[in-house]
Amino acid sequence: MKQDLALVMALASESKGLFEQENIAVHYSGIGKVNAAFKAFEIIQKTQCKTLLNLGTAGSSVFNAHELVEVTTFVQRDMDVSPLGFEVGVTPMDPHFPSAIQLEPYFQDLPKGICGTGDNFEVNLPKVPCNLVDMEGYALAKVCKKLGVRLISVKYITDGANETAHLDWEDNLLLGAQKLLGLYQSI
Template identity: 70%
Template sequence: MFNTNDIALLMALPGESQGLFEKENINVHYTGIGKVNAAMVAMDVIQKTKCKVIINLGTAGSSKFPTHDLVEVSTFVQRDMDISPLGFKVGETPFDPIPGAIELIPFFPELSQGVCGTGDSFETGTPKVPCELVDMEGYALAKVCRKMGVQLVSLKYITDGADHNAHNDWEANLVLGAKKLLEYYKKMVK
């Protein structure tokens, strides 16, 4: 378990918490949508709070994991970084010392583990980079945490199948997701 003084909780949008965390007086830092917003907020939170651990809770789509599953991210990759015409692998940022795949330390052995592909698009097809779930902020958080020496734990509630109906399913499953994420947050923090 982590001490509350050592952690910061980041979520993309208030819709993902459904106000449940605030009702429990849990401080949530919302990043907004996308990699740039997530990176800016993560850097700001780390500098201001001096946290040792960022807990990232949120939603994701997946064509592998069933809707309503809670998945712990084992690795983040960038699904929309494509400089392949210049000879680089899809998902790899050229000349960057931080790898295109950032592995995390597992926290919940009972949860399914998955590779999460992050991109600045709402994925409804097959990502160019192999991954089992998709989001829009995680890789940026992982990269900032790696650079700043902060541990990242990320849990994703699967709201949709990352398909043509993803936008409808995502909204319909937010409340169930927030309840499950809150339950697991309480297991991490004392």
């Protein structure tokens, strides 16, 4: 599987250089949905991969810190066109992917989650039902679906998506990178 797979993470701080030390090629998208969408498109075009593996960090008020969670559904927690009568999380006039994007599970032993993606560092309960939050996943999923590439996404829970999230995220990056590297090596 690894020969048809490309690995994407948002930031080098999420890998802490551990993947590079093991000679694993990592593509970094940068923060946010626009950067993630552009990088996913670029990776797929350049590598012709059949699977894009997204490893990264997320906050959650449901899952425990230090837990690995496989995302099986992505939603947009910041898409809000409710003044025009649309539900929060729904992209108006998008006939293919108006709200949730489903992914086929890959890891049998990991808990499964619904990830709310948005262009903000979430410290409150999102308006869209989800049990973990990130800033890139929905965009990666949408590009992959449109191009017919499988996306597998696993998030390391760094924080409780609350008022101390920014501190907890920073403090837990190394342990997260270690756990994500171990998971990658098990594929």
